[in-house]
Amino acid sequence: MYTFIKLGGSVITDKAGREAADLPLISRLAAEIAQARAANPNLRLIISHGSGSFGHHYAAKYGVHRGLAATADWMGFALTAGAALRLNRIVVDALLDAGLPALQLQPSAALVSAAGQISSWDTRNLALALSHGLCPIIHGDVAFDTTQGSAIISTEQLLAYLATSSDLRPSRIILVGEDAVYTADPRVDLNAERIPRIDASNIGEVLDSAAGSHAIDVTGGMRSKLDLMWQLIQTVPGLQVRLIGPQPGVLASALADAPLHVGTLMLDS
Ligand SMILES: Nc1ncnc2c1ncn2[C@@H]1O[C@H](COP(=O)(O)OP(=O)(O)OP(=O)(O)O)[C@@H](O)[C@H]1O
Numbered sequence: 001m002y003t004f005i006k007l008g009g010s011v012i013t014d015k016a017g018r019e020a021a022d023l024p025l026i027s028r029l030a031a032e033i034a035q036a037r038a039a040n041p042n043l044r045l046i047i048s049h050g051s052g053s054f055g056h057h058y059a060a061k062y063g064v065h066r067g068l069a070a071t072a073d074w075m076g077f078a079l080t081a082g083a084a085l086r087l088n089r090i091v092v093d094a095l096l097d098a099g100l101p102a103l104q105l106q107p108s109a110a111l112v113s114a115a116g117q118i119s120s121w122d123t124r125n126l127a128l129a130l131s132h133g134l135c136p137i138i139h140g141d142v143a144f145d146t147t148q149g150s151a152i153i154s155t156e157q158l159l160a161y162l163a164t165s166s167d168l169r170p171s172r173i174i175l176v177g178e179d180a181v182y183t184a185d186p187r188v189d190l191n192a193e194r195i196p197r198i199d200a201s202n203i204g205e206v207l208d209s210a211a212g213s214h215a216i217d218v219t220g221g222m223r224s225k226l227d228l229m230w231q232l233i234q235t236v237p238g239l240q241v242r243l244i245g246p247q248p249g250v251l252a253s254a255l256a257d258a259p260l261h262v263g264t265l266m267l268d269s
């Protein structure tokens, strides 16, 4: 069983800026992942990251997520992919520097979508990389789309596809982003309270209160993230999804399965 990790674009970049990567934070998260793997060599990881203030700006500017007509100028598609890859280079280099055998595998080179959903993705190289002990690094990306021309595929969509349509079954998904899920967007409502656990008893209420992103985001922000993760929990038996912040040691504790008194745990019940 695998552990999927997503490093959220809202924490590894300043989403209010432009291509503003938080290099010290990325290096520290990379070090926590590398240490966890060194401590537990059986840890089977698939690491992913969002696009933050890199890809989302270009995608929104050129409407890549809404679909580009065959006759349109596809420069925006190339610019969006280029920006996503620039952030990916930074993340992969930080992981390599931390001692992890990180291998960049660009999803858009092997994936096709239809109406914004992945219709096929050749994941053979991903599985081969894992079989050689490498850590494949994937990221939210552009896609050629058979119904609307172009699309943006979020990191969560990639992880959901791997979890349901490949042999790479996760037992847990760790999303590093906002500190937790709150009763309202904590960047807007200072009285918002942390929700420690999401299960069948409160998912409806949580989805009603979850909002988009505080910044430009073409893939829907917190609400669509929770919606997709809940659907996944219904589909993959035993799957747990943990949402945590980037504070020192929290990712390391989550990877070590140590008790956590922060964040939000989503699970079926
Ligand atoms: N109920 C909520 N609890 C927590 N965060 C919320 C809530 N509602 C909205 N948000 C917003 O969701 C944001 C996180 O979603 P966002 O999609 O920006 O994160 P991300 O996945 O890290 O980004 P990216 O898509 O770039 O990887 C938070 O910064 C917060 O502003």
Ligand SMILES: C=C(C)CCOP(=O)(O)O
Pocket: 009, 049, 050, 051, 052, 055, 056, 059, 080, 081, 084, 139, 140, 141, 142, 152, 153, 154, 155, 156, 218, 219
């Ligand atoms: C905007 C692009 C290129 C990818 C979006 O992926 P996400 O940041 O995981 O939502």
